[in-house]
Amino acid sequence: MADLGVSSVLPPLLSITLAITSRQVYLSLIAGIWFGHTILLDGALFNGLANSLDALIQVFQSPDDTRVIFYTFVIGGLIAILEASGGVRGFINWLERKRWANNRRRAQWLAWFIGIVIFIEANLTILVAGIVSRPLFDRFRLSREKLAYIIDATSAPVCMLIPLNGWGAFNLVLLGNMGVADPLTTLLYAIPLNLYAIFSLILAAGVIRFDWNMGAMKAAEQRAAGGRVLSPGRIPLIDQSLFTFEEKASVKPRAISMLLPVSVMLVAMPLGLWITGQGDFLKGSGSASVLSAALAAVLFACLLALLNRQLSLTELTNVFIKGASGMMPLALILLLALALGNATQALQTGQYVAGKMGHDFPLTLLLPLMFLFSAMIGFSVGSSWGTFAIMMPIAVPLAQAVSAPLAPFIAAVLSGGVFGDHASPISDTTIVASMAAATDHIDHVRTQLPYALLAGGLSLLGFGVLGFIV
Numbered sequence: 342m343a344d345l346g347v348s349s350v351l352p353p354l355l356s357i358t359l360a361i362t363s364r365q366v367y368l369s370l371i372a373g374i375w376f377g378h379t380i381l382l383d384g385a386l387f388n389g390l391a392n393s394l395d396a397l398i399q400v401f402q403s404p405d406d407t408r409v410i411f412y413t414f415v416i417g418g419l420i421a422i423l424e425a426s427g428g429v430r431g432f433i434n435w436l437e438r439k440r441w442a443n444n445r446r447r448a449q450w451l452a453w454f455i456g457i458v459i460f461i462e463a464n465l466t467i468l469v470a471g472i473v474s475r476p477l478f479d480r481f482r483l484s485r486e487k488l489a490y491i492i493d494a495t496s497a498p499v500c501m502l503i504p505l506n507g508w509g510a511f512n513l514v515l516l517g518n519m520g521v522a523d524p525l526t527t528l529l530y531a532i533p534l535n536l537y538a539i540f541s542l543i544l545a546a547g548v549i550r551f552d553w554n555m556g557a558m559k560a561a562e563q564r565a566a567g568g569r570v571l572s573p574g575r576i577p578l579i580d581q582s583l584f585t586f587e588e589k590a591s592v593k594p595r596a597i598s599m600l601l602p603v604s605v606m607l608v609a610m611p612l613g614l615w616i617t618g619q620g621d622f623l624k625g626s627g628s629a630s631v632l633s634a635a636l637a638a639v640l641f642a643c644l645l646a647l648l649n650r651q652l653s654l655t656e657l658t659n660v661f662i663k664g665a666s667g668m669m670p671l672a673l674i675l676l677l678a679l680a681l682g683n684a685t686q687a688l689q690t691g692q693y694v695a696g697k698m699g700h701d702f703p704l705t706l707l708l709p710l711m712f713l714f715s716a717m718i719g720f721s722v723g724s725s726w727g728t729f730a731i732m733m734p735i736a737v738p739l740a741q742a743v744s745a746p747l748a749p750f751i752a753a754v755l756s757g758g759v760f761g762d763h764a765s766p767i768s769d770t771t772i773v774a775s776m777a778a779a780t781d782h783i784d785h786v787r788t789q790l791p792y793a794l795l796a797g798g799l800s801l802l803g804f805g806v807l808g809f810i811v
Contacts, residue, residue: 345380345688345689345693346693347693348380348688349380349685349688349689349693350693350721351376351380352373352374352376352377352380352681352684352685352688353373353377353681353685353721353722353723353767354721355369355372355373355376356369356370356372356373356374356681356767357369357720357721357765357766357767359372359373367673367674367677370674370677370678370680370681370767371393371677373681373684374393374396374397374677374680374681374684375389375390375393376389377389377393377681377684377685377687377688378390378392378393378396378684380688381684381687381688393680396680396683396684397676397677397680399680399683400676400679400680400683403679404628404629405626405628406679408628408629408631408632409628409675409679409769410672410675410676410679411632412464412628412631412632412635413668413672413675414665414668414672415632415635415636415639415665416464416468416635416668417664417665417666417667417668418639418660418661418662418664418665419602419635419638419639419642419664420468420472420664420667421660421661421663421664421665421667422602422639422642422643422646422657422660422661422664423472423598423599423602423642424664425592425646425652425656425657425660426592426598426642426645426646426649426651426652427592427593427594427595427598427651428594428595428596428597428598428599428600428602428642429472429473429476429599430476430594431593431594431595431596431597431598431599432473432596432599432600433473433476433477434594434596435596436451436477442477444481445481445482445483446549446550446552448474448477448478448480448481448483449478449483449487449491449549450549451473451474451477452470452473452474452478452488452491452492452495453491453495453545453546453549455469455470455473455474455492456470456491456492456494456495456496456499457495457499457542459607460499460500460502460503463496463497463500463508463770464496464631464769464770464773466492466495466496466499466500467492467493467496467770467773467774467777468773468777469603470491470492470495470496470777471488471489471492471774471776471777471778471779472599472777473599474488474491474492475488475777475778475779478778479570482565482566482567482568483562483565484558484561484562484564484565484780484788485565485570485571485577485778485779485780486557486558486561486778486780486784486785486788486789487548487554487558487561487562487565487788488778488780489774489775489777489778489780489785489788489789490545490548490558490774490785490788490789490792491545491548491549492774492777492778493763493770493771493774493785493789494541494542494544494545494763494789494792494793494796495541495542495545496770496774497538497725497759497762497763497770498535498537498538498539498541498542498759499538499542501532501535501538501755501759502532502535502538502539502542504528504529504532508726509528512524512528512729512733512751512755513525513528515729515730515733516528516733516737516751521737521747527747527748527751528751530746530747530748531747531748531749531751531752531755532752534748534749534752534807535752535755535756536752536756536799536800536803536804537712537755537756537757537759537760537796537797537800538755538756538759540796540799540800540803541759541763541793541796544792544795544796545792548792555791555792556787556788556791557784557787557788557791558788558791558792561784561788571780571781571784572781572784575780575781575784576781577775577779577780577781592651592652593651595649597645598642598645598646598649598651601641601642601645602638602639602641602642602645603638605634605637605638605641606634606635606637606638607634609630609633609634609637609638610630610631610634611630612630613625613626613629613630613631613633613634614626614630617629617630639661643657643661668776670776674772675769675772678723678767678768678769678772681722681723681767682722682723682724685721685722704743704745704808704811705805705808705809706808707739707743707745707750707808708749708750708753708804708805708807708808708811709753709801709804709805709808711732711736711739711750711753711754711757711804712753712754712756712757712760712800712801712804713757713801714732714757715728715732715753715754715755715756715757715758715760715761716757716758716760716761716764716797717761718731718732718757718758718761719757719758719759719760719761719762719764719765719768720761720762720764720765721761721765722765722767723762723765723766723767723768723769723771724762724768724769725758725759725761725762725768725770726758728754728757728758728761728762729754729755729758732754732757732758733751733754736750736751736753736754737750737751745811746811749804749807749811753804756800756804760793760796760797760800763789763793764786764789764790764793764794764797766782766783766786771785771786771789
């Protein structure tokens with residue numbers, strides 16, 4: 342395919358611009374997909390539309406993509422079962438009895454702490470933190486935008502800093518495929534240099550400790566303090582009524598009804614990595630493992646509800662279907678985002694952006710440039726993993742060509758990918774954070790962006806300093 346040049350960047354930028362300005366996420370993604378396929382067909386508008394429809398269907402040709410979409414429905418059913426069986430209410434009551442979440446600040450620390458402890462998978466971390474913390478945030482009149490920011494700012498960074506998960510396995514495979522002699526040791530050396538992940542966690546903790554609200558977040562907190570959950574005209578990414586159930590006398594709130602299924606999910610995830618990797622955690626399938634873990638949690642939650650005679654099998658089935666249907670907006674956005682990501686790959690968007698870097702820059706500028714270009718790609722395609730796949734094959738040979746250590750270059754790519762992913766409105770983790778907090782998606786993007794930019798700016802400076810050291 343001929344080099345499309347700057348036009349390869351236009352479709353994702355169109356989706357991002359439209360999403361922010363029009364607040365119509367679905368239409369913005371569709372416009373980007375259509376525009377992308379029109380470019381691929383040399384401007385054939387109607388053929389581009391036909392190819393766009395085919396592209397949506399072709400998403401399901403990827404087992405990993407299909408598992409991610411199916412996972413959203415399963416996790417919706419799990420959330421509904423945990424709610425209907427009294428698990429969430431029981432856990433919140435238990436926290437209040439222990440006085441661990443009995444005020445505004447402790448409710449925020451709880452969300453941050455859950456994000457730190459559950460490092461198995463980013464979206465899983467976000468969802469669990471959102472399930473537990475959202476009722477507390479509403480009770481203490483904290484904005485849902487603040488909740489979305491906290492759980493988004495802790496999920497992916499923790500997964501990057503503790504790589505015993507699908508994130509680590511994915512990057513180890515990338516490094517191994519590029520001939521890196523000891524991928525695990527190299528990745529471990531890169532962890533303390535993963536500046537964006539570190540700054541993101543520290544900044545989120547500082548926001549909680551000092552109640553620091555800037556820009557749109559300040560307005561959101563003032564609105565929530567006045568008892569308004571959402572801004573006028575805003576729509577949460579999920580319909581909360583789909584996760585609201587009439588209380589039954591047989592359903593007694595028990596913390597164990599939530600803690601046990603979630604624990605099963607946390608144990609099942611690494612077990613799935615071990616099984617799919619045939620005894621090697623680092624070669625396992627992250628998408629298959631997280632889906633299997635969610636299904637195991639659903640089955641265990643159902644068994645627990647049946648044994649405790651809280652819900653009948655018919656009631657559990659209806660609850661699961663109701664919860665799964667509540668995730669349809671998220672599943673649709675993920676489908677569109679994956680189709681857009683496939684279009685950007687066909688357009689070679691990442692290769693164009695990365696190719697602009699060249700090999701003629703001074704050594705001291707290479708690390709900050711690696712970070713910046715990774716951030717640009719992550720923001721444009723809405724995928725940190727996609728960014729890693731594009732940038733790692735550039736970072737490794739570049740470091741070898743200038744006889745520099747690999748770890749700082751790998752850290753710059755990982756940091757930039759997560760930063761761009763956090764800032765992008767078409768990122769899966771950004772979308773899931775909006776869903777878990779039940780807030781308007783664009784409001785989450787607007788309130789989180791100043792904090793992401795601050796952490797990103799600090800990271801850029803840090804990699805600038807590292808550039809003089811390596």
